[in-house]
Amino acid sequence: MTPVPRTIRVDAASRTYDVVVGSDILDGLGTRLPSACEADAAFVVTDSNVSPLYLRRTIDALEAGGLRTSSLTIPAGESHKRLDTFGSILEAMAEASLTRDSVVVALGGGVVGDMAGFAAATYMRGIKVVQVPTTLLAMVDSSVGGKTAIDLDAGKNLVGAFLQPSLVIADVETLRSLDPTVFADGLGEVIKHAVLADRDLFDSLSRTPLTKDTDAKTLIDVVARNVAIKRDVVNADEREQGIRQTLNLGHTIGHAIEAAAGFELGHGHCVAAGLCCVTRATEALGWTTKGTAKAVERLVAQQGLPTDSNIPHDQLVSFATHDKKRHGDSVNLVVVHDIGRCDVRRVTLSDFARIVELGCGVNA
Numbered sequence: 001m002t003p004v005p006r007t008i009r010v011d012a013a014s015r016t017y018d019v020v021v022g023s024d025i026l027d028g029l030g031t032r033l034p035s036a037c038e039a040d041a042a043f044v045v046t047d048s049n050v051s052p053l054y055l056r057r058t059i060d061a062l063e064a065g066g067l068r069t070s071s072l073t074i075p076a077g078e079s080h081k082r083l084d085t086f087g088s089i090l091e092a093m094a095e096a097s098l099t100r101d102s103v104v105v106a107l108g109g110g111v112v113g114d115m116a117g118f119a120a121a122t123y124m125r126g127i128k129v130v131q132v133p134t135t136l137l138a139m140v141d142s143s144v145g146g147k148t149a150i151d152l153d154a155g156k157n158l159v160g161a162f163l164q165p166s167l168v169i170a171d172v173e174t175l176r177s178l179d180p181t182v183f184a185d186g187l188g189e190v191i192k193h194a195v196l197a198d199r200d201l202f203d204s205l206s207r208t209p210l211t212k213d214t215d216a217k218t219l220i221d222v223v224a225r226n227v228a229i230k231r232d233v234v235n236a237d238e239r240e241q242g243i244r245q246t247l248n249l250g251h252t253i254g255h256a257i258e259a260a261a262g263f264e265l266g267h268g269h270c271v272a273a274g275l276c277c278v279t280r281a282t283e284a285l286g287w288t289t290k291g292t293a294k295a296v297e298r299l300v301a302q303q304g305l306p307t308d309s310n311i312p313h314d315q316l317v318s319f320a321t322h323d324k325k326r327h328g329d330s331v332n333l334v335v336v337h338d339i340g341r342c343d344v345r346r347v348t349l350s351d352f353a354r355i356v357e358l359g360c361g362v363n364a
């Protein structure tokens, strides 16, 4: 029996919208979209991996809902999340005669969601976007909360905008077609959310690891719990002035690993390693309950993700100090006190170097 979809309502300062998480709900997109946002035309942006799998079904679903639909397939991969691809999306939108009454549909993983979202945020000074995430990472993180961006030579996500979607449709059946490494990448963000705010989820994942073949009911439950955690944070702080910074748990060191590794390692893999590194260090400093780092490492390893990095410390510190999350000569570090309990602490760059020293390369 197909499990009942779950709906999580996000009530951000700039927009209220639903995130629907279900099994085999992609074909219902054209039915759900009109009640979420008025539009006469849809423009689907997808990538070369997702297009052969789900583009036709998505177009059919939108047309069945009465929307004139056109599409663009961009090359897959983070290396294409750049100004030139962004420009080609905007040109294609203009060629398709999109107006302010049109909606962009982002069909794919985090790269597609970020770029299509940013194109929607800027085309004609902003039109609506609907997110249809097809990776675990996009379902539990990037499709929710309104961050959109592209990369520059100088760094990842350096240009972007906040644009909350009008609707998010997460069909967990699309996870079945993922390469296991891509699925595991999303688990990095799932573990991050569990460590931040959900000890039950942490314990249940520790007992039963999640895979792309997990039953639909459990996948829906896990994705919905993650969306609810993110929703609570985004509702309180849409623009990352305060509590939203906690969503960067594991990211200061994780982004540094990602950049130092030339973006060869997936974002969620780097976040998982960053989470283990920072937790080992803060436990050694007495800021974290004893035993937490081991428990986090165990779960991260069990889910097939790295628990450490052998990148030289000076490189990690240098990349972290060039991150956009730096504030003058300090960085805001998310500190785990215990599973489910974290907060943000401002540390100087020299304290941060000490944290890297204590936490990174220990088990690598």
Ligand code: GLY
Pocket (backbone or CB within 6 Å): 141, 142, 144, 145, 147, 240, 244, 247, 248
């Ligand atoms: N991925 C972190 C955030 O959306 O704030």
